[in-house]
Amino acid sequence: MIVEKKRFTSEVMDSQTALELPHRQMLGLITVVITNVLNGLTVNVDVHNNKIAVQVCAAVQAINTILAGESLTCSIGQ
Numbered sequence: 001m002i003v004e005k006k007r008f009t010s011e012v013m014d015s016q017t018a019l020e021l022p023h024r025q026m027l028g029l030i031t032v033v034i035t036n037v038l039n040g041l042t043v044n045v046d047v048h049n050n051k052i053a054v055q056v057c058a059a060v061q062a063i064n065t066i067l068a069g070e071s072l073t074c075s076i077g078q
Contacts, residue, residue, distance in 0.1 A: 030076060031046050031076075033075050050076075
């Protein structure tokens with residue numbers, strides 16, 4: 001059995017209703033806190049993407065391998 005599709009005419013298009021979509025909320029703000037344990041200084045990095053936050057902390061851990069001892073910490077929070 002072959003079913004023919006109905007054509008979409010301009011009259012049908014004109015009869016359709018266009019609705020405005022509501023504004024999307026911004027993604028939750030994620031704060032990455034990097035702390036220098038030796039002197040207690042902190043840097044807050046605000047991002048909108050969890051993957052970026054994880055990459056920032058991975059970079060901090062990579063820097064720790066260059067520095068003598070683990071002098072930097074990294075935490076992710078909202």
